[in-house]
Amino acid sequence: MTSDTPAPITQLEHPPVTEPEARTSRGPRRSAGTHPIVWMPALVVAVAMLLPAVYLVVASSELPGERILDIITDPSTARLTGRTLLLAGSVTLASLVLGLPIAWVTVRSDLPARRFFAIATALPLVIPTYVGAYALVAAFARGGLVESWFGVVGPSPYGFWGAFVALTLFTFPYVLITVQASLRGLDPTLEEASRSLGHGPVRTFFRVTLPQLRASAAAGGLLVTLYVLSDFGAVSILRYSTFTRALYLQYRSAFDRAPAALLGLLLVGLTIVIIVLEARTARDRGGQFGARGPTRPAPVVPLRAWRWPAAAFCGLVVLVGLVTPVTVIVYWLVRGLAAGETANLALGAAGRSLLAAGLGAVVGVMCALPIAIWSARSGSRIARFIERASFTGYALPGIVVALALVFFGIRVATPLYQTLAMLVFAYVVLFLPQAIGAIRTSLLQVNPNVESAARILGSSRLETLRRITLPLARRGALAGGALVFLTALKELPATLLLAPTGYDTLATRVWSATAEAFFTRAALPALLLILLGSVPLAVAMIRERRELL
Amino acid sequence: MRAATRQIPRLLAVLAGLALIAAACNGDPEEAVGPDEPVGGEVVPEDAVPDEGPGVPPEAGPALEDLEGELTIYSGRSEELVGEVFAQFEAATDVELQIRYGDTAELAATILEEGDRSPADLFFAQDAGALGALEIQDRLALLPDDLRDLVDPVFRSPAGAWNGITGRVRVLAHNTDTVPAEDVPDSVFELTEGEWEGRVGWAPTNGSFQAFVTAMRLVEGEDATEQWLEAMLQNGAVPFENNTSLVEGVSRGEVDLALTNHYYVFRFLAEDPGFNVANHYLPGDVGGLVNVAGIGMLATSDAPEAAFELIRYLLGEEVQTFFGQVTDAPEFPLRPGVDAPQLPELADLDPPEVDLSRLEDLQGTLELLQDVGALR
Numbered sequence: 001m002t003s004d005t006p007a008p009i010t011q012l013e014h015p016p017v018t019e020p021e022a023r024t025s026r027g028p029r030r031s032a033g034t035h036p037i038v039w040m041p042a043l044v045v046a047v048a049m050l051l052p053a054v055y056l057v058v059a060s061s062e063l064p065g066e067r068i069l070d071i072i073t074d075p076s077t078a079r080l081t082g083r084t085l086l087l088a089g090s091v092t093l094a095s096l097v098l099g100l101p102i103a104w105v106t107v108r109s110d111l112p113a114r115r116f117f118a119i120a121t122a123l124p125l126v127i128p129t130y131v132g133a134y135a136l137v138a139a140f141a142r143g144g145l146v147e148s149w150f151g152v153v154g155p156s157p158y159g160f161w162g163a164f165v166a167l168t169l170f171t172f173p174y175v176l177i178t179v180q181a182s183l184r185g186l187d188p189t190l191e192e193a194s195r196s197l198g199h200g201p202v203r204t205f206f207r208v209t210l211p212q213l214r215a216s217a218a219a220g221g222l223l224v225t226l227y228v229l230s231d232f233g234a235v236s237i238l239r240y241s242t243f244t245r246a247l248y249l250q251y252r253s254a255f256d257r258a259p260a261a262l263l264g265l266l267l268v269g270l271t272i273v274i275i276v277l278e279a280r281t282a283r284d285r286g287g288q289f290g291a292r293g294p295t296r297p298a299p300v301v302p303l304r305a306w307r308w309p310a311a312a313f314c315g316l317v318v319l320v321g322l323v324t325p326v327t328v329i330v331y332w333l334v335r336g337l338a339a340g341e342t343a344n345l346a347l348g349a350a351g352r353s354l355l356a357a358g359l360g361a362v363v364g365v366m367c368a369l370p371i372a373i374w375s376a377r378s379g380s381r382i383a384r385f386i387e388r389a390s391f392t393g394y395a396l397p398g399i400v401v402a403l404a405l406v407f408f409g410i411r412v413a414t415p416l417y418q419t420l421a422m423l424v425f426a427y428v429v430l431f432l433p434q435a436i437g438a439i440r441t442s443l444l445q446v447n448p449n450v451e452s453a454a455r456i457l458g459s460s461r462l463e464t465l466r467r468i469t470l471p472l473a474r475r476g477a478l479a480g481g482a483l484v485f486l487t488a489l490k491e492l493p494a495t496l497l498l499a500p501t502g503y504d505t506l507a508t509r510v511w512s513a514t515a516e517a518f519f520t521r522a523a524l525p526a527l528l529l530i531l532l533g534s535v536p537l538a539v540a541m542i543r544e545r546r547e548l549l
Numbered sequence: 550m551r552a553a554t555r556q557i558p559r560l561l562a563v564l565a566g567l568a569l570i571a572a573a574c575n576g577d578p579e580e581a582v583g584p585d586e587p588v589g590g591e592v593v594p595e596d597a598v599p600d601e602g603p604g605v606p607p608e609a610g611p612a613l614e615d616l617e618g619e620l621t622i623y624s625g626r627s628e629e630l631v632g633e634v635f636a637q638f639e640a641a642t643d644v645e646l647q648i649r650y651g652d653t654a655e656l657a658a659t660i661l662e663e664g665d666r667s668p669a670d671l672f673f674a675q676d677a678g679a680l681g682a683l684e685i686q687d688r689l690a691l692l693p694d695d696l697r698d699l700v701d702p703v704f705r706s707p708a709g710a711w712n713g714i715t716g717r718v719r720v721l722a723h724n725t726d727t728v729p730a731e732d733v734p735d736s737v738f739e740l741t742e743g744e745w746e747g748r749v750g751w752a753p754t755n756g757s758f759q760a761f762v763t764a765m766r767l768v769e770g771e772d773a774t775e776q777w778l779e780a781m782l783q784n785g786a787v788p789f790e791n792n793t794s795l796v797e798g799v800s801r802g803e804v805d806l807a808l809t810n811h812y813y814v815f816r817f818l819a820e821d822p823g824f825n826v827a828n829h830y831l832p833g834d835v836g837g838l839v840n841v842a843g844i845g846m847l848a849t850s851d852a853p854e855a856a857f858e859l860i861r862y863l864l865g866e867e868v869q870t871f872f873g874q875v876t877d878a879p880e881f882p883l884r885p886g887v888d889a890p891q892l893p894e895l896a897d898l899d900p901p902e903v904d905l906s907r908l909e910d911l912q913g914t915l916e917l918l919q920d921v922g923a924l925r
Binding site: 076134137138141142143144236237239241246249250251252253254255256257332335336339341399402403406407410411414417418493496497501502504508512513514515516517518519520521 | 630648649651656658659661664667678754759788790791798801820878912914
């Protein structure tokens, strides 16, 4: 009994929870229970999500068969695959190792400045990797700012370890945020039961709390893995060759899209493998613990002797992931102004960034809602497939998605080509999984009995959707919207190619200034970009906490 | 729960409201490239504009004033470098410019994907290879002879599909604290010697570097180039992502020498007058290749007249003087007779003569760099 405690607890909770649901909607009847207003838009969105893959097939079909075979069998392709998987795997692992404990101490413990750290540790996410990696080099490379200010020579920021550290720091908040949300939504009675059965806090965490976080940790981890596949900024500046870097190189050096498209297709294949593996290992059983939502606030766990070391650890993450890049940017600004360079506030660009990313977030959430509801509230395989398919755009390098939309946009949607609508569409294709994941996770935390009850009490499917499901999805929608917003704010290749001509944003300003070494001019837009991305994220996190605790 | 129901639309309304406010604040997006936009205005130091007096060069004056219409330009040259020039063209004419700034190679790929429907009239590229890629796919129109002949044949497409506008020369940038000017080698072939082991930086993924390797293959032959690359790698050449990070690396002392373009040092000096990196020119060496930034007109352009005049304007004395003297990143004016006082004479540099737009050689260079392991 003592060695197998969680199982009996689960079983205790299980039957009353799942049975009514099973009766109403298990098996084929599940999708029959989904209102067309949910699945029809979901199908439309799904078609849009597959455009990049279709484009890659069209573009790489220009290659003669033997050339395709050459590229696939080339030893360098295998090497790239290995390097890419090594980086993605280790960054994901490190993100879990970093994200899970930080999420726990910032939600459940008496960590000093807990509320501050809950948000500050998530903020490295708003720093674009092309700025963050650059700043890390400026700070930590031989002769960099750290050496010249403090006389300390750190480890080299280049190569695998540099890319590993940078990508971990700038993406682990995906795990942190989803796990924090999940922790707040947990029903503390399970943990209390474990404690009352004689388990200590550590054992309770590993045997009761952690298993309940599995789905959200896996969702956050998947966002990290696939982000690493698509990243160009960090791997190029820190010199670590991955698929995405090779693909950019092919475009940039030889102006030949066909071999690049083939590399893109291989990347799609890699993505599919990762998604299938993730689905196998972390098959989520959202309802298995009898999600009831937080019936009351979980008790605060005292850290005792670990209080200050834990705070120091969180502080270190904030220092390296947030304070260091910001300091380097401020240094650029001060140094340049002292030399008589001019800086500009770029308010116009900030407005354009806000508009495009804000629309991207709103449309993204609207597209994500039907898919997330369908997938969370029915066992439909189609729904799961669509949800998975939406990862294609997210895992592909921005340039591939941008060129795919150039290709289709100018042929199929000519009047919309290079308009704001086109750009917003590109943001949705690129970042939709973030919104779907957040909404779906928030729905999975709510027992479907709530909806069943509404139906039994005579509410129609549509009314249940409007009065029960949508309001329940609200928390996830806010978080997902904030994520889409801040990633759209940082986005570069699609913004450069698909925005209305002359529509410069903060990200394009930063890029064009740093590319030509106009650091002073890059500084203010970069700081503004970080600030603008932080606000919605912080607001979403604060509201979520208020509602739940 | 009912309260929450009401809040979803409210939430969306707030977000949409924010978007609208942003739209209102931001006004007309086109202002970004307009002549009154403060950012562009800052490109030129305050004393530069008044010096030009009434501005328009006499040779092109009357023609420019009569020009009207709209031109769409895809510019791989950054707004920081050329925005002011375009703004002045708009001020001098009735032509409205729609300018899309981006990465040269990505814009070239975009034009190729757009096919015949491309909205672009002109493509202003950071390097000749991108223009060559469009030329070989028949996406560029031939320029009129009088326009083509404004530039020395070395610095334009032999067929006349594009013209160079400014030149940039490959140099050895050196850290002035660790390597005095007289110790800097005069040829890239000396960099493989033991003295420079682990002290040389390069940017193998960069277009200018690859153009230099292409030139070396054409001038010195495949075998010599491959041997040189291998010897460099054995000697511990340090790769950087681009020229900016490379020159910063020299400044920090990560490496002592860098194979790069001449104008980055000037940019850093403007940001930091005490900058400790200087250029060393390589006259007569293949390492001293001159690259060009150039412009071509798309074959599908519906405003060829205005497009040609813009190219002529870019090669006019006023703009060429701006590129050579006024900006803090001076380049070589390609119009004969215009000087760049901070730079050596182009003729004295004796650069290797190669056709930089040869596409088959770009793929060959990429493969060579991959084969020797320079891109890992």
